[in-house]
Amino acid sequence: MKRLFLLVLIGCFVVAGGLLALAQEEEIVEFYVRCWARPPMESWRGNNIVLAVAELNADLEAAGDPRRVEVNLLQDDPRDWGNYVTEFLLAYGVEEAPDIWLTGHEHIGTQAEAGRIIALDELMKEFPTFNLVIDALWDSTMYKDEIWGVPQDAEARPLYFNKTLLKELGWSANKIAALPGEIEEGEFTLYDMLAVAKEAVDKGVVKEGNGFWMRPKNGPDFTALYYAFGGDTIDTATGKLVFDEAAGLKYYQFFYDAAQNYGSMSCLHGDWSLWHGTITDGKVLFWVGGTWQWAEWAVEYLKELGGEAYLWENWGFGLIPAAVEGGKPNSLTHPLVYTISSQCEHPDLALALLAKVTNYGPNTRHAIASNHLGILKDQTEYKFYKDSRMLREALYMLAYTTFLPNNPDWGSYSTITYEALAAAVGGDLTPQEAVDFVVESLQRELGDKVIIR
Amino acid sequence: MKKVSKPERGTYPLSGLFRERDLLLRVRGILLPYGFLAPSLIIVLLFFFIPLVMVFILSFTNLDMTNFGILEWWRPTNWSLDNYVKIFTNRFFPKILGNTAMYTALTLAFFNMGMALVIALITTHINRRAGFAFRALWLLPRLTPVVVYIMMWKALAGPAPMGVINKYFLGPLGIGSGEYLLHMSPWVFIILVNGFIGASFGIIIFSAAIEAIPKDYLIASKVDGATTWQTIRHVTIPMIKWPLLFVTTYQTLSLLTSFEYIMLLTDGGPGLYQTEVWALTAYHRALSSYFGNIQWGYGAAWSVVLVIIGIVMAVVYLRVFKFGELVEEPKIDRL
Numbered sequence: 001m002k003r004l005f006l007l008v009l010i011g012c013f014v015v016a017g018g019l020l021a022l023a024q025e026e027e028i029v030e031f032y033v034r035c036w037a038r039p040p041m042e043s044w045r046g047n048n049i050v051l052a053v054a055e056l057n058a059d060l061e062a063a064g065d066p067r068r069v070e071v072n073l074l075q076d077d078p079r080d081w082g083n084y085v086t087e088f089l090l091a092y093g094v095e096e097a098p099d100i101w102l103t104g105h106e107h108i109g110t111q112a113e114a115g116r117i118i119a120l121d122e123l124m125k126e127f128p129t130f131n132l133v134i135d136a137l138w139d140s141t142m143y144k145d146e147i148w149g150v151p152q153d154a155e156a157r158p159l160y161f162n163k164t165l166l167k168e169l170g171w172s173a174n175k176i177a178a179l180p181g182e183i184e185e186g187e188f189t190l191y192d193m194l195a196v197a198k199e200a201v202d203k204g205v206v207k208e209g210n211g212f213w214m215r216p217k218n219g220p221d222f223t224a225l226y227y228a229f230g231g232d233t234i235d236t237a238t239g240k241l242v243f244d245e246a247a248g249l250k251y252y253q254f255f256y257d258a259a260q261n262y263g264s265m266s267c268l269h270g271d272w273s274l275w276h277g278t279i280t281d282g283k284v285l286f287w288v289g290g291t292w293q294w295a296e297w298a299v300e301y302l303k304e305l306g307g308e309a310y311l312w313e314n315w316g317f318g319l320i321p322a323a324v325e326g327g328k329p330n331s332l333t334h335p336l337v338y339t340i341s342s343q344c345e346h347p348d349l350a351l352a353l354l355a356k357v358t359n360y361g362p363n364t365r366h367a368i369a370s371n372h373l374g375i376l377k378d379q380t381e382y383k384f385y386k387d388s389r390m391l392r393e394a395l396y397m398l399a400y401t402t403f404l405p406n407n408p409d410w411g412s413y414s415t416i417t418y419e420a421l422a423a424a425v426g427g428d429l430t431p432q433e434a435v436d437f438v439v440e441s442l443q444r445e446l447g448d449k450v451i452i453r
Numbered sequence: 454m455k456k457v458s459k460p461e462r463g464t465y466p467l468s469g470l471f472r473e474r475d476l477l478l479r480v481r482g483i484l485l486p487y488g489f490l491a492p493s494l495i496i497v498l499l500f501f502f503i504p505l506v507m508v509f510i511l512s513f514t515n516l517d518m519t520n521f522g523i524l525e526w527w528r529p530t531n532w533s534l535d536n537y538v539k540i541f542t543n544r545f546f547p548k549i550l551g552n553t554a555m556y557t558a559l560t561l562a563f564f565n566m567g568m569a570l571v572i573a574l575i576t577t578h579i580n581r582r583a584g585f586a587f588r589a590l591w592l593l594p595r596l597t598p599v600v601v602y603i604m605m606w607k608a609l610a611g612p613a614p615m616g617v618i619n620k621y622f623l624g625p626l627g628i629g630s631g632e633y634l635l636h637m638s639p640w641v642f643i644i645l646v647n648g649f650i651g652a653s654f655g656i657i658i659f660s661a662a663i664e665a666i667p668k669d670y671l672i673a674s675k676v677d678g679a680t681t682w683q684t685i686r687h688v689t690i691p692m693i694k695w696p697l698l699f700v701t702t703y704q705t706l707s708l709l710t711s712f713e714y715i716m717l718l719t720d721g722g723p724g725l726y727q728t729e730v731w732a733l734t735a736y737h738r739a740l741s742s743y744f745g746n747i748q749w750g751y752g753a754a755w756s757v758v759l760v761i762i763g764i765v766m767a768v769v770y771l772r773v774f775k776f777g778e779l780v781e782e783p784k785i786d787r788l
Contacts, residue, residue, distance in 0.1 A: 085745035089521055107745060110519050218743045269636055269723035274612075408519040411746020419545075422725035437544060444539060 026068045029346050031353070034098035035075035036084055036336065041295045044366035045102055045152060045336070046075035052356035056349070069349055074098070079272075081107070092116050092343065099344035100354065105140040105337045108148045110408040117339040118347060119146040126348075127355035132376045140335045140403050144239070149337030150354045153363070153372035155291045156331040156397035157221050158317035159183065159193070165285050168205045169196070180318030184396075186326045190228065190254060193286055193321055194262040200285045201263030209266025212258055213287035216267050216275040218418040220404055221288050224332035226251045226417070227402045228323045232453075233413070234405035241405065241413050241450045243442055245435055248417075250323065252424045252431040259425040268422050276301055288320060291394050295371040312389070319400050333401040335375070360385075367391055373398060409446050416441040505760070511753035512536055518747045526750070536754035545726050553731040556643065556715075557708040564648025565704040566697075569655025574685060576656070577663045588660060594650045603717040606646050610634040636723045643728055646714050651707070655700045662696040663689060698774040705770070706763045712736055731759050 035046040050071055057068050078084045085107055091097045097116065111117045124130050124147065133151055141149040163176050182188040197211025215221050223233065231247035234240070258264040267275060267287075276293075278284055280301040298307040306313075319329035338357075340350045357363070360376060364385045367374050371390050379385050380395055404410060419441075420434040429437060442450045487494075513532035516524050525531060540546060572591065576584030594602055613619040613631025624631065635642050666689060674684045690697070712733035715721070721729035721737070729737075739752020770776075 080741065080743060082740070082742040082745045082747055085518065086740070086747055089518065093522060104744075110745075113519065114521065114523060116522075268725075270720050271723075274633065409746070411518065411742060411744035412748075414744050415742060415746060419725060426724045428725065441544075444542070 025066065027066050029067050029069050029349055031069060031071045031100060031344075031346075031350060032096075032098040033071055033073045033075075033100045033102075034088070035073070035102040036078065037075040037102075038077040038296070038370075039075075041292070041299060041370040042077075042366070042372075043075065044362065044369055046073045048357040048362040048366065049073065049100065049353055052353050052362070055356055056352055059352070060349075067346065067349065069353065071353075085110075088116075092341065095343055097341040097343045099341055099346075099350050101339050101341055102152055102336055103149075103339060104404075105149060105151075105335050106404045106406055106410050108141060108143050108337065108339070109406045109410070111339065112143045112146075112148045113408050115342055117148055118342050118344075119148055120150070120340065120351065121147050123348060123351050127351060129355045129358055132360075133358060134375055134377055134398075137335055137375055140333075140406070141337050143406050149339045150351075150358060151375045152336045152338055152357075153366060153370070154333045154335045154375050154398065154401075155372045156333065156394050156401065157224060157288055157290050157320065158331065158394065158397065159286060159320050160289055160315055160317045161286050162282055162284065162314065163316050164282060164314050165200060165205050166196075169200055169203065176316060179316065183318040183321045183329050184400075186322040186324075186329060188321050189325055189327070190225070190321045190323050191257075194254075194258055194264060197258075197264050197285055198262040206263075206283060206285050208263045209259075210264070210278070210284045211262060211286065212264035213267040213275075213279070213284050214265065215288070216272060217270045218414060220332055220334045221290075222418060222421060223404055223414075224288070224320050224330055224402060225254065227332075228320060228327075228330055229254065230323070233410075234407060235451050238451070239407065241407050241409060241442075241446065242453060243413075243417070243438060243450060244453045245439065246453075248435045248438060249431055252420060252429075252434040254323075255421055256424040256427075256431045256434075260427060265425045268425055282314070291371045291373065291390065293371075294390055295369070308390075317394070319397055328400065330400050330402050331397045333373075333398070333403060335403075409449055412445050413442065413450065416445065508753045508756055511750050512757045513754075514750040515748075516750040518745055521749075536751050537758075539751065540754055540758060545729075548726050549729050549731055549734050552726070552729060553709065555640070556647075556728075556730050557705060559640075560644050560647050560651060560708055561701070561704055563644065565651040565655055565708070566701060568648065569652040569700070570659055570697075572652065572656050573659030573663055574689070577660050578681075584660070588653075588656055591653050591656055595653050599713055600717060602650075603646070603714060606642060606718065607635065610642055635719065639719050639723060639728045643715055643718060646718060647708070647711065650714075651704060654704065658696050658700050659693060662693040666692050694774065695779055698770065698776065698779065701774075702767055702770045705766050709759060709763050709766070731755065731762075735759065 033046055033049050037043055037045040050073055053069050053071050060067055060069075078087070081104060084103070088097060088101055088103070088111075101117070103111075108117070112119070130150065137151040137154060138147060141147050141151060161176075161179065166176050167173075179188060194212060197206075200206045201208050201211050214225075226233075226247065229247045229250040231244045231251060232242045235242050255265060259266075267284075269275075276297070279287060279289075280297055294308070294311060298311055302310050319331055322329045338354050340347050340354075344350050358376070360379060360382045363374060363376055364379065364382055366372060367379075367385060368388045368391065371388075371394075373391060373395060374380065374382075374385055376382075380392070385391060407413075417438055420429060420438045423429040423437070424431060424434045439452055442452065510532070511526060513534065513536070514524065514526040515531075515533075515535065516526045572588070576587050578584075597605075608615070609617045610633065611617070611619065612633040613624060616631070616634065618634060619631045670688050670692070671684060674688050679687070710732050712730060715728055715730060715733055716736065719728045721727070721733050735752050735755035737752075738748050738755055740747060742748075
């Protein structure tokens with residue numbers, strides 16, 4: 001009898017143990033992660049998340065949480081934010097939106113307004129690693145006083161110059177080396193730069209049109225120059241977009257002058273490969289580009305000539321010069337941010353993954369490989385970050401940086417202001433006509449959603 | 454005893470059967486053509502008519518990236534003529550319209566009709582096999598994937614020393630300074646790129662039509678002492694009037710709505726709207742923009758205007774070519 005009782009007791013334990021094991025069975029949470037990334041330089045944007053999965057699963061196991069995360073990563077370079085955003089929208093429409101979506105910070109306004117991404121303020125409180133992020137960068141993720149994204153990277157948009165061509169123009173090595181400092185002090189202005197560009201054209205150092213270049217099509221860089229002339233894009237009180245007519249006139253006058261009188265701006269042809277090819281062939285004197293392009297030029301265009309060593313030898317960079325002497329030079333940062341879709345069923349785990357990648361190791365890996373600037377406090381003290389010359393030398397630009405506004409109608413605003421710029425460069429519109437065109441078009445398209453000053 | 458009466462005329466059971474069969478045959482006769490037409494009718498309905506109605510409705514809305522999934526675009530309360538006002542007050546509207554007209558007219562005149570007719574005439578007047586081989590060769594660009602075809606043209610037009618035309622033709626002749634020819638003369642390349650492909654369609658139709666002309670007419674004209682030009686002018690061309698109308702109309706509509714070659718070649722550049730045509734603007738507004746301000750409603754309005762232009766052009770062609778006379782029964786058959 002005693003033996004039978006013992007057997008029943010053992011049996012009960014076995015059944016109970018089995019039930020407990022069943023209750024503790026792992027629940028697989030499958031995440032879809034979509035990143036804009038140009039391989040191989042920018043692959044860490046997504047690969048860091050993949051690496052973080054094992055660590056998160058270990059955390060979950062230790063905490064007794066039955067959930068385990070698996071990540072499906074899709075990352076490529078769609079070349080156009082329009083396609084990238086449309087893809088997200090259509091995926092959202094059929095309830096297949098990626099759980100984690102990396103995008104430009106300026107898309108936050110549109111997606112937050114439509115309820116496609118979630119506000120992160122409350123969830124973030126449980127992950128103190130986010131306190132590592134440089135405070136100013138959170139501004140780029142704010143919309144209606146809430147945080148909607150986690151900064152992934154930042155960059156500077158310097159004014160690059162070709163040292164070899166400056167030497168041909170008669171500049172000494174010392175004078176060239178002093179140029180970034182002069183720009184920072186506001187002693188070398190945008191029009192000083194155009195004057196040098198004109199001299200280079202006149203002396204046959206570069207061809208007509210190649211004195212000074214911007215990017216070949218619409219994009220964030222132009223806004224930095226509008227800011228340089230005193231322009232503003234957002235009214236902080238109302239959150240509405242702003243166009244400043246006086247600053248706009250100076251801005252369009254500058255580009256009109258550059259193209260018509262200073263042998264510059266033959267670059268707005270829309271062809272990126274031609275743009276990179278001409279610059280890396282050493283045929284352009286000054287141009288505005290991104291710090292991330294330094295890696296692209298070294299790896300994809302100038303590898304045979306020595307890659308980055310060749311760049312340091314022959315090229316230099318500084319801030320975008322001030323518009324007037326003694327003015328403040330600037331740069332523009334366009335942080336990419338990780339957002340979490342409102343269709344994500346486990347936002348706490350998605351955010352836990354983002355907390356893992358928002359740390360010195362993962363972020364520095366990406367910064368070094370892609371020449372994007374760090375986003376964390378004291379990251380310059382981190383051993384591996386410190387070892388990268390480009391990151392070290394460009395970091396001071398963050399103090400001068402500006403942002404695009406987070407507004408749902410920024411796309412329309414940007415298209416209209418760029419059309420006017422391209423028309424001024426092409427000589428189709430005078431600077432005043434360009435301003436009139438912008439005012440008229442903005443009012444027609446955006447109505448009272450834009451303030452004209 | 455039951456009286457068996459003679460059935461009245463037309464009330465025989467068998468006669469009823471015949472009547473039912475007649476009815477069935479008549480119904481079948483009516484339905485059968487629709488049955489044959491059904492597959493294409495369904496395709497046209499699903500992939501042309503319904504999308505057209507949707508695009509038409511969308512053109513009255515402001516559906517865009519900011520209100521996608523929120524705006525109830527199908528509700529008439531959300532419809533307005535704003536998009537059309539925006540198009541016709543757009544500063545670049547005349548330029549885009551002019552570009553479209555120039556692109557369509559020049560490509561049609563020089564290639565899709567002109568070159569197609571000349572090549573069809575030549576290849577039907579030479580050795581039959583040689584003519585066939587030449588026409589088959591001309592189809593190669595049409596068989597080549599669009600992106601590959603455009604990349605070949607870009608390589609041809611490239612700057613020195615990589616560009617083929619610069620390196621092997623202009624360079625040795627000392628003409629130009631090795632510029633990117635595509636940026637120097639974008640329209641020349643756009644018309645060539647589209648024309649070489651477009652011409653192949655006309656070549657096939659015209660050569661088939663020319664070969665179908667009874668030889669008696671050609672022999673008779675030669676016996677009467679007509680020169681080759683006179684034979685072409687007074688015999689061949691009048692007898693292929695129908696294919697000429699068809700190719701002109703079809704290719705005009707095709708060119709009006711085509712934009713993919715231009716998009717891949719210049720994307721409307723290199724200057725602002727320099728080579729932007731109407732269909733490309735509709736695409737840019739509705740589906741492509743750097744910062745993602747996709748405006749489906751506005752893009753749809755551009756498309757609807759293009760559909761109206763196309764219909765007007767088709768009606769004009771039918772009048773100019775006297776379509777009514779072309780489809781009349783031959784007078785000889787009326788006798």
